[in-house]
Amino acid sequence: MQKFHDKTDINAKKYLTGSNFIDYRTQPRAYKSYPSFFLSFNLDDFEELKFIKNIGKITASKTYGNVKVDLRANPSAGGLYPSEIYIQLRGIKSLVNGIYHYEAIENKITLIHELSNDGVEYYFEDKFQKKIIFLISNAYFRSDWKYEKRAIRYILLDTGHLLGSIYAALELEKIPFNIDFNFDKNSLNEDFSFDKFESFYTSVFTQIHKELECKKLRTPIVNVSACDYQLKENFIEEFYIEAQKDFFPIVSNINLLNDLKKEDLQEAINNRRSIRAFKKEEISKDDFLFITKNIFEFAQKYEIEIYFINNNVKDMKKGLYKNVNLQKEGDFKEIATKLALNQKLSGDSAITLFFTAKNSEEYFYLYILTGFISQILYLRSTHLNISCSGLGAYFDDISKEFLETENNIFYLFAIGK
Template structure:
């Protein structure tokens, strides 16, 4: 696994070679759409299912020249949105029990398979579930721009997507379990992905029934998730490895328990990535609220979080490992340098750096880092504090300055 980290690092040396020009006109389509003749249901027709809109709905629009770009509930590296969501639903009145594809563009579900004595539970080796939410990656959407480094962004985007699903479920007080160890290989085949798309993770909601189901009785129709496709052997190798990897079990994390339904909904609807900070400070109380339980939980999940304090009042300036100050001083310049010279680094109140030990489960650590970053993003939004994920950073400079051999996974700038 470690080779996937090494082969995708950005170092001072190799950054000079990365001068590729991006022609945005060639960006592949970022929405998968099943043909018109598939049966569709608008989520507004089902009170019990409206929360699904919070997984990926459009929350803003931007115009660049003649192009209109839509922004969603989830952030995404480069705004490329590689995640698709499939949902198996049982026992909702006036809705066929089936496997659906979620379409964020029109807040609807497309029925792609009607269930009888078969079900996705078979691939999870579990009994009947009310909902199975599955996240896939359409890798070319991201490799189109980021080439091999796309593997990192796919994992981080998946973590954010999990965060968005969990926050919507939390808001509705629906208990759930994470699942990463299902039969991904067989499911990828059953969904007709043809190696262009692959499953990463799932969230299960129980229905208290112990019925067992057969494997899907037919292979689902193959529908292309982009308008064109360029194969990438490195990404294919990555997806094959993912199919066979055993992840650690993750228990529900209870990270939004102190926010009520209205507050979570407001954060979901208003979350954005900040483009520039005004360099105003935040208080220590705000810092504590933003990072509540994050250091503790991440440690228990094998993630080591460092942060650089640039502008939190009543907290000593410097570099911290978890909550311990390891280097005193003003490190604003360093924050920017580490963040691939992006000003977000130094103008933030603090910049988090998610890392994990070399021997740990690298891919899962990326997903968890994206997930935790998403929770922080929602918490920050509730205080009208800005936030942005930073996927472009110097791996070697981060390691050197943090005096760690850990893999560097993700940076997150937070401030106002």
């Protein structure tokens, strides 16, 4: 995976010589919608399914000139939202067992395949019927249009953000679940008629519905374009093919939000935003410990190493930390800003985290889990009325030099007031 990562890095030369012009009139559509002859159902009409809207619902809208922008429960690089969600449902009262597409804009699910003895379980090692299965796909051109090759990083992070939103929605209802990266994605992509423009990245499944093994989907699913127009990008398609190793352990028993009361978590989901500027106010050490509760342990379990610069946490020495250990003492606000392509958010924050990992065959999965962890940080910070923002653009080379690591830099995440 290193060759792909290296080809998407940002260094001083690329930063100074790269083109900054983007014709926003050419932006592809950022959501997928099935034709009106497909059956659709409002989520609020099904008590068991109301929680689903917390995954990607519209939580606010802003107007820039004549353009209205809808903000969703999950963040996305550039507001491009490459990720789509498909949900297979069984045993829901008054709803046919089937595969549905989640349409956040309209708070509805659209039936795209009615189940018989078939199901997406067929493409997994455990083929027993599950009650609910979430599948996250990505329509890569939505991100490629703006970010070109570096889009592979943002797509993985956006997948993780959405995965974190699914986790939060399930946590609201105390529904047990597992995250499974290991399934026959290529066959499932083919049976969903994606034609490589869209591809599955990961899944979440809940409890067993019946101990019956599923058959292969009996008919291909109708192809509906995820964008209003699309262009091929061989680099991203090649990355996707080479990234699939299908050996990553199932992620379960996650305890990153279970200490929040239901009403507090719901409020955090509703209010989560990405901040545009900090007031440079300090946060307490207790707030820092609350926001990062169990985060470092979870990351280390999957060999993600988190560094952070303490700019303004009270009663903690200013400096660079690796996990929770001080590496270099000092005021690094200016260097934090520089590393983040001179974005002031990184230096004006109380803390700026650097997610890193060694070069490995688990690159694809660790990058997604980085986005997942970041979504948890968003929610825990929001609960305390503390702001944050992910920073996907940074100097790869000098960040590694400052951190004194050979790890790849995956993401910067700024938290503060």
